[in-house]
Amino acid sequence: xxxxxxxxxxxxxxxxxxxxxxxxxxxxxxxxxxxxxxxxxxxxxxxxxxxxxxxxxxxxxxxxxxxxxxxxxxxxxxxxxxxxxxxxxxxxxxxxxxxxxxxxxxxxxxxxxxxxxxxxxxxxxxxxxxxxxxxxxxxxxxxxxxxxxxxxxxxxxxxxxxxxxxxxxxxxxxxxxxxxxxxxxxxxxxxxxxxxxxxxxxxxxxxxxxxxxxxxxxxxxxxxxxxxxxxxxxxxxxxxxxxxxxxxxxxxxxxxxxxxxxxxxxxxxxxxxxxxxxxxxxxxxxxxxxxxxxxxxxxxxxxxxxxxxxxxxxxxxxxxxxxxxxxx
Amino acid sequence: xxxxxxxxxxxxxxxxxxxxxxxxxxxxxxxxxxxxxxxxxxxxxxxxxxxxxxxxxxxxxxxxxxxxxxxxxxxxxxxxxxxxxxxxxxxxxxxxxxxxxxxxxxxxxxxxxxxxxxxxxxxxxxxxxxxxxxxxxxxxxxxxxxxxxxxxxxxxxxxxxxxxxxxxxxxxxxxxxxxxxxxxxxxxxxxxxxxxxxxxxxxxxxxxxxxxxxxxxxxxxxxxxxxxxxxxxxxxxxxxxxxxxxxxxxxxxxxxxxxxxxxxxxxxxxxxxxxxxxxxxxxxxxxx
Numbered sequence: 001x002x003x004x005x006x007x008x009x010x011x012x013x014x015x016x017x018x019x020x021x022x023x024x025x026x027x028x029x030x031x032x033x034x035x036x037x038x039x040x041x042x043x044x045x046x047x048x049x050x051x052x053x054x055x056x057x058x059x060x061x062x063x064x065x066x067x068x069x070x071x072x073x074x075x076x077x078x079x080x081x082x083x084x085x086x087x088x089x090x091x092x093x094x095x096x097x098x099x100x101x102x103x104x105x106x107x108x109x110x111x112x113x114x115x116x117x118x119x120x121x122x123x124x125x126x127x128x129x130x131x132x133x134x135x136x137x138x139x140x141x142x143x144x145x146x147x148x149x150x151x152x153x154x155x156x157x158x159x160x161x162x163x164x165x166x167x168x169x170x171x172x173x174x175x176x177x178x179x180x181x182x183x184x185x186x187x188x189x190x191x192x193x194x195x196x197x198x199x200x201x202x203x204x205x206x207x208x209x210x211x212x213x214x215x216x217x218x219x220x221x222x223x224x225x226x227x228x229x230x231x232x233x234x235x236x237x238x239x240x241x242x243x244x245x246x247x248x249x250x251x252x253x254x255x256x257x258x259x260x261x262x263x264x265x266x267x268x269x270x271x272x273x274x275x276x277x278x279x280x281x282x283x284x285x286x287x288x289x290x291x292x293x294x295x296x297x298x299x300x301x302x303x304x305x306x307x308x309x310x311x312x313x314x315x316x317x318x319x320x321x322x323x324x325x326x327x328x
Numbered sequence: 329x330x331x332x333x334x335x336x337x338x339x340x341x342x343x344x345x346x347x348x349x350x351x352x353x354x355x356x357x358x359x360x361x362x363x364x365x366x367x368x369x370x371x372x373x374x375x376x377x378x379x380x381x382x383x384x385x386x387x388x389x390x391x392x393x394x395x396x397x398x399x400x401x402x403x404x405x406x407x408x409x410x411x412x413x414x415x416x417x418x419x420x421x422x423x424x425x426x427x428x429x430x431x432x433x434x435x436x437x438x439x440x441x442x443x444x445x446x447x448x449x450x451x452x453x454x455x456x457x458x459x460x461x462x463x464x465x466x467x468x469x470x471x472x473x474x475x476x477x478x479x480x481x482x483x484x485x486x487x488x489x490x491x492x493x494x495x496x497x498x499x500x501x502x503x504x505x506x507x508x509x510x511x512x513x514x515x516x517x518x519x520x521x522x523x524x525x526x527x528x529x530x531x532x533x534x535x536x537x538x539x540x541x542x543x544x545x546x547x548x549x550x551x552x553x554x555x556x557x558x559x560x561x562x563x564x565x566x567x568x569x570x571x572x573x574x575x576x577x578x579x580x581x582x583x584x585x586x587x588x589x590x591x592x593x594x595x596x597x598x599x600x601x602x603x604x605x606x607x608x609x610x611x612x613x614x615x616x
Contacts, residue, residue, distance in 0.1 A: 041433035048482070048489065055463075057459075060459055137603060139362035141603055142366060143366075145592070145599040146596065149547075149549055150587075154368065200362070264550070287550070300463070303459025310455065
């Protein structure tokens with residue numbers, strides 16, 4: 001009890017407040033020492049994050065204001081300050097809007113896909129017996145651990161135009177037009193193919209999170225609902241889902257953030273953005289502008305736009321997380 | 329009355345049957361979706377190169393020819409494997425050391441702005457890594473770090489750190505404070521108490537974090553693709569994406585699948601062995 005009384009003002013009063021100056025108990029001394037120790041323990045992470053995140057971010061914003069290409073990088077031409085020039089060029093470019101639309105549409109499909117598959121599987125896993133449940137988890141964790149590059153090559157092989165298993169099976173089942181069908185030629189089938197792979201490796205996170213959430217719901221509540229005559233579907237919809245809403249929000253936002261940043265799968269599966277860039281998403285677009293186009297300034301401007309978009313999502317995320325933290 | 333209950337019972341029985349079979353079908357479909365890519369990868373890897381387009385469910389003649397082709401001197405795959413191992417393990421060790429130190433402060437020490445620090449660290453995990461490539465490339469070019477391990481390790485470290493800090497902080501918070509207090513009564517400093525009492529007890533949590541970090545670092549692609557242009561220094565993920573095989577004429581699917589097996593199977597086995605802990609680690613963020 002006494003320790004509580006002495007530590008309570010510690011947390012509330014800022015150090016150096018007039019009342020704390022005089023009578024300093026040993027407890028308070030250790031509190032100040034703790035702040036110093038904390039600074040020491042936090043220093044490595046702080047230095048690292050400043051060196052490889054904060055400083056590059058500052059440079060990114062700076063670069064985006066310049067005309068910075070191959071000539072400038074090699075020192076052959078002076079840096080030319082453009083101000084917001086890169087941004088006005090970017091926003092005036094129809095291609096950018098197409099890529100932005102691609103990114104949002106593609107991310108939306110991937111998010112909905114992973115959520116749907118993940119939730120269905122989580123509900124399923126909570127209802128079946130040990131063996132099928134273990135099988136489900138093993139399959140899901142296996143897909144989750146597969147490197148994106150390896151997963152992409154396997155999916156490409158499965159859906160190969162001439163030799164892929166999928167085309168052979170489909171045409172074998174009597175769907176003749178699928179023989180020799182190119183999945184990567186058309187913009188939408190190419191996106192669908194990549195989305196299939198992305199969902200494949202990202203639904204396990206949703207599934208595992210939701211499963212843990214379902215398991216955390218007290219059994220009595222579900223039993224009470226079924227005693228009152230609610231069907232399994234009704235119990236899921238009216239009892240479980242509202243209780244899982246906070247978790248669902250977190251899983252959704254996390255998926256949005258991941259799927260917005262997809263790079264590897266698009267880069268590998270559509271060979272760097274598809275035919276004539278039809279499958280570009282913002283991440284790959286920024287990379288191609290910067291490296292293939294040697295236009296580092298423009299690439300940086302796209303990076304800034306991307307960062308701002310994700311920052312908005314992040315702020316929403318943190319606010320929601322704080323909200324759920326208070327309610328639980 | 330009796331017929332009514334009869335039909336009611338029959339409908340419940342029929343619905344019960346559907347309810348019994350639907351999950352089975354669902355499980356079968358999803359397991360197929362999850363496993364078919366693995367299965368086809370492994371089976372194709374073990375076919376003879378001449379049979380690589382076979383559709384038989386099992387290789388007609390089993391062969392390790394594809395695996396030999398992967399390691400042919402010209403491909404540089406063995407070296408890439410070693411590079412990946414070095415980069416991923418170093419990243420894991422450093423992430424654990426820095427992450428533990430940070431998590432200790434966040435879980436055990438009292439200081440102002442603690443929640444702000446935690447929020448900031450989590451916020452960095454949402455950062456689009458790609459936008460840092462150009463500035464990082466410039467920075468690393470200036471200090472001569474292109475084609476070095478540290479140019480891949482440091483960015484990976486910063487991407488892996490937020491998750492590690494979050495996991496470890498949650499884990500340390502669960503441990504009773506009395507443990508350290510008892511050690512301090514016995515004459516340990518807070519730091520010693522943490523190192524000698526808490527860290528050993530937290531081994532399972534550290535272990536989970538290590539696996540998660542290792543997988544993240546092993547799968548890393550963009551950084552390795554941009555910071556390295558020498559074949560000697562590239563990691564396996566980049567090596568696979570650049571695989572053209574021995575002949576230029578046909579796509580070396582068999583070799584690619586064999587390479588995929590080599591890169592994937594160790595991770596999958598590791599994950600399956602430690603699945604419980606990994607699930608606990610993955611959910612700690614959402615559930616608190």
